[in-house]
Amino acid sequence: MSVxxxxxxxxGETGMRIVVWFRRDLRVEDNPALAAAARxxxxxxxAYVWSPEEDGPYHPGRVSxxxxxxxLQHLDASLRRLGAGKLxxxxxxxxxxxxxxxxxxxxxxxxYFNHLYDPISLVRDHRLKEMLxxxxxxVQSFNADLLYEPWEVVDDEGQPFTMFAPFWNxxxxxxxxxxxxxxxxxxINSGNLSMCxxxxxxxxxxxxxxxxxxxxxxxxxxxxxxxxxxxAFLNGPLADYSVNRKKADSASTSLLSPHLHFxxxxxxxxFHLVRMKQLVWSxxxxxxxxxxxxxxxxxxxxxxxxxxxxFNHPSSHERPLLAHLRFxxxxxxxxxxKLWRQGRTGxxxxxxxxxxxxxxxxxxxxxxxxxxxxxxxxxxxxxxWGMKYFWDTLLDADLESDALGWQYITGSxxxxxxxxxxxxxxxxxxxFDPHGEYVRRWIPELARLPTEWIxxxxxxxxxxxxxxxxxxxxxxxxPIVELDAxxxxxxxxxxxxWQLEAASRATMSNGMEEGLGDSSEVPPIEFPQELQxxxxxxxxxxMANVPMTARRRQDQMVPTMTSSLNRAETEVSADLGNxxxxxxxxxxxxxxxxxxxxxxxxxxxxxxxxxxxxxxQNNIFQQPQHHRREAVAPSVSEASSSWTGxxxxxxxxxxxxxxxxxxxxxxxxxxxxxxxxxLDRHPQSHRLMNWSQLSQSL
DNA sequence: GACTTGTTCTT
DNA sequence: AGAACAAGT
Numbered sequence: 001m002s003v004x005x006x007x008x009x010x011x012g013e014t015g016m017r018i019v020v021w022f023r024r025d026l027r028v029e030d031n032p033a034l035a036a037a038a039r040x041x042x043x044x045x046x047a048y049v050w051s052p053e054e055d056g057p058y059h060p061g062r063v064s065x066x067x068x069x070x071x072l073q074h075l076d077a078s079l080r081r082l083g084a085g086k087l088x089x090x091x092x093x094x095x096x097x098x099x100x101x102x103x104x105x106x107x108x109x110x111x112y113f114n115h116l117y118d119p120i121s122l123v124r125d126h127r128l129k130e131m132l133x134x135x136x137x138x139v140q141s142f143n144a145d146l147l148y149e150p151w152e153v154v155d156d157e158g159q160p161f162t163m164f165a166p167f168w169n170x171x172x173x174x175x176x177x178x179x180x181x182x183x184x185x186x187x188i189n190s191g192n193l194s195m196c197x198x199x200x201x202x203x204x205x206x207x208x209x210x211x212x213x214x215x216x217x218x219x220x221x222x223x224x225x226x227x228x229x230x231x232a233f234l235n236g237p238l239a240d241y242s243v244n245r246k247k248a249d250s251a252s253t254s255l256l257s258p259h260l261h262f263x264x265x266x267x268x269x270x271f272h273l274v275r276m277k278q279l280v281w282s283x284x285x286x287x288x289x290x291x292x293x294x295x296x297x298x299x300x301x302x303x304x305x306x307x308x309x310x311f312n313h314p315s316s317h318e319r320p321l322l323a324h325l326r327f328x329x330x331x332x333x334x335x336x337x338k339l340w341r342q343g344r345t346g347x348x349x350x351x352x353x354x355x356x357x358x359x360x361x362x363x364x365x366x367x368x369x370x371x372x373x374x375x376x377x378x379x380x381x382x383x384x385w386g387m388k389y390f391w392d393t394l395l396d397a398d399l400e401s402d403a404l405g406w407q408y409i410t411g412s413x414x415x416x417x418x419x420x421x422x423x424x425x426x427x428x429x430x431x432f433d434p435h436g437e438y439v440r441r442w443i444p445e446l447a448r449l450p451t452e453w454i455x456x457x458x459x460x461x462x463x464x465x466x467x468x469x470x471x472x473x474x475x476x477x478x479p480i481v482e483l484d485a486x487x488x489x490x491x492x493x494x495x496x497x498w499q500l501e502a503a504s505r506a507t508m509s510n511g512m513e514e515g516l517g518d519s520s521e522v523p524p525i526e527f528p529q530e531l532q533x534x535x536x537x538x539x540x541x542x543m544a545n546v547p548m549t550a551r552r553r554q555d556q557m558v559p560t561m562t563s564s565l566n567r568a569e570t571e572v573s574a575d576l577g578n579x580x581x582x583x584x585x586x587x588x589x590x591x592x593x594x595x596x597x598x599x600x601x602x603x604x605x606x607x608x609x610x611x612x613x614x615x616x617q618n619n620i621f622q623q624p625q626h627h628r629r630e631a632v633a634p635s636v637s638e639a640s641s642s643w644t645g646x647x648x649x650x651x652x653x654x655x656x657x658x659x660x661x662x663x664x665x666x667x668x669x670x671x672x673x674x675x676x677x678x679l680d681r682h683p684q685s686h687r688l689m690n691w692s693q694l695s696q697s698l
Numbered sequence: 699g700a701c702t703t704g705t706t707c708t709t
Numbered sequence: 710a711g712a713a714c715a716a717g718t
């Protein structure tokens with residue numbers, strides 16, 4: 001190594017020194033990278049790098065940042081208890097650079113970390129591995145996040161699955177079980193890190209402090225708390241999950257997703273414990289409880305599948321998987337987008353959901369489907385906007401899961417929902433919220449409306465509305481888009497989509513050369529201003545420890561009470577107490593627009609609305625998959641054949657999935673030649689993570 | 699017991 | 710839309 005030992009903060013004796021790089025695996029238990037480091041007996045340098053600029057528009061939102069900060073404190077305390085010095089933290093615009101620096105600072109000889117599967121991490125980790133290897137550092141990476149690595153789960157022909165059901169069936173019938181969870185290491189051998197510089201990481205700014213303090217009332221990040229929550233769920237709501245999961249409030253759900261997202265909880269431990277419960281209940285003949293386990297495991301399966309999909313189709317967070325969807329003429333209407341975010345669409349269930357999301361950073365899975373389906377099918381807004389808003393506001397924001405969810409809703413999965421069938425929020429309302437309690441909790445304006453009308457106030461007799469103190473169009477909006485109008489518009493849009501698709505096919509077969517697709521690519525619809533505010537537009541300064549706010553949306557500001565019990569006690573009573581003032585709880589930017597403007601907007605929506613052709617007019621040509629066989633990158637095929645235990649030195653590297661029956665219809669996000677890097681093939685990912693900027697800072 | 703008709707679910 | 714399932718003829 002080129003660094004002299006005198007400059008090393010760890011003392012510099014010639015032993016094995018291992019940097020354990022924590023990311024979204026903020027736990028001590030069942031953490032393969034940490035366990036391997038502890039077992040190796042060398043000195044362990046636990047490290048965390050905060051480099052949000054790398055994530056481009058998908059850098060963590062306020063609530064996520066709050067969670068990280070809490071979780072890191074918890075992790076640090078745990079590590080110290082085990083004998084580790086301290087969690088070394090670094091602030092950088094480039095995690096790879098920061099780690100190289102840390103390796104030099106500490107004289108580390110090894111770097112261990114656990115795998116991630118989002119497109120940004122796949123590329124970054126691959127680069128890290130190459131650069132460390134070039135410096136003679138040993139890199140080992142591990143599976144901590146999944147039951148099985150994506151490349152382990154393939155169909156009978158050895159191809160990746162393109163549908164969830166067969167994927168999950170295969171996971172459940174693999175010839176070997178997912179590894180049993182590891183216990184926390186008994187002792188971590190620490191070098192002397194007292195001189196090793198750490199940066200203070202700042203995850204919130206002044207304006208966020210108040211809101212964040214409220215989060216702490218409802219959530220306790222940290223792996224040990226995650227473990228407690230897990231136990232509570234397994235012994236409590238799990239048994240009734242199959243009966244209760246339809247209810248819109250969160251009493252029946254596990255509330256574990258933020259813990260899972262940050263890796264505070266090991267899915268494998270989770271999986272094994274649920275399976276044990278299932279076995280017990282099965283033996284007892286408790287059919288409902290057994291079914292609950294099956295259903296719950298399925299939701300773990302969806303999480304697995306989201307990583308699987310992201311690995312096999314790295315652009316699935318920005319481009320529809322089914323090629324024809326790229327021609328869908330999304331309606332670019334920022335006003336509707338705003339009304340949706342504010343919970344002012346005139347459809348009570350949708351509005352209640354959006355207000356809960358804003359207020360708490362949480363939404364029941366069913367309601368997520370309702371609001372996103374409304375977004376995509378009734379408003380026909382670009383799905384990426386909705387996904388980005390979810391990303392910014394959800395406490396469990398997770399790029400892979402959210403991409404899967406939105407692709408599902410958009411009809412971009414071979415086994416997803418059809419795009420052309422509009423769900424009726426009124427019917428869904430009576431399904432998920434039969435007594436209107438959920439709506440009344442989040443839309444106090446409607447609190448006095450009888451259940452009969454609660455999900456369709458526009459049908460209510462004037463006398464009923466008057467008695468309830470509701471004046472539609474002023475107190476509470478009329479539907480911003482009528483369902484019938486939406487259906488008609490959707491049909492139009494779909495036929496336009498098919499026409500464009502056919503036209504592109506014609507162009508393609510008209511003798512354009514194959515493979516020109518990528519260069520003429522039309523970028524996806526830009527995010528509107530409101531969604532860009534969280535991106536730091538300043539040129540990033542290395543090591544600058546600035547909070548990343550250039551222009552910030554007005555913060556979420558309602559107390560965060562996620563357990564419905566808490567909610568019932570505090571917020572409801574507060575809401576009902578003074579129904580006049582509760583508007584203060586409704587998210588809005590600066591002010592409510594005057595009524596007149598709203599009427600305009602409604603008319604506007606029903607008349608010709610501004611549209612732009614979704615994406616890619618010229619170039620959506622599916623790459624003919626000539627290279628199927630040789631399409632697997634060497635490192636991956638090596639990995640899939642030699643991967644037995646956890647001790648891999650293999651970093652998952654994206655490689656194009658070979659064609660299977662379905663991938664004919666899949667968009668060509670994974671064009672061709674295997675020898676080129678993922679980045680060469682994915683110009684959009686360059687854009688996403690500002691690759692050029694990162695390269696320059698090297 | 700083979701038919702209907704209705705309901706729920708789909709990532 | 711279509712499959713799987715339930716409950717009624």
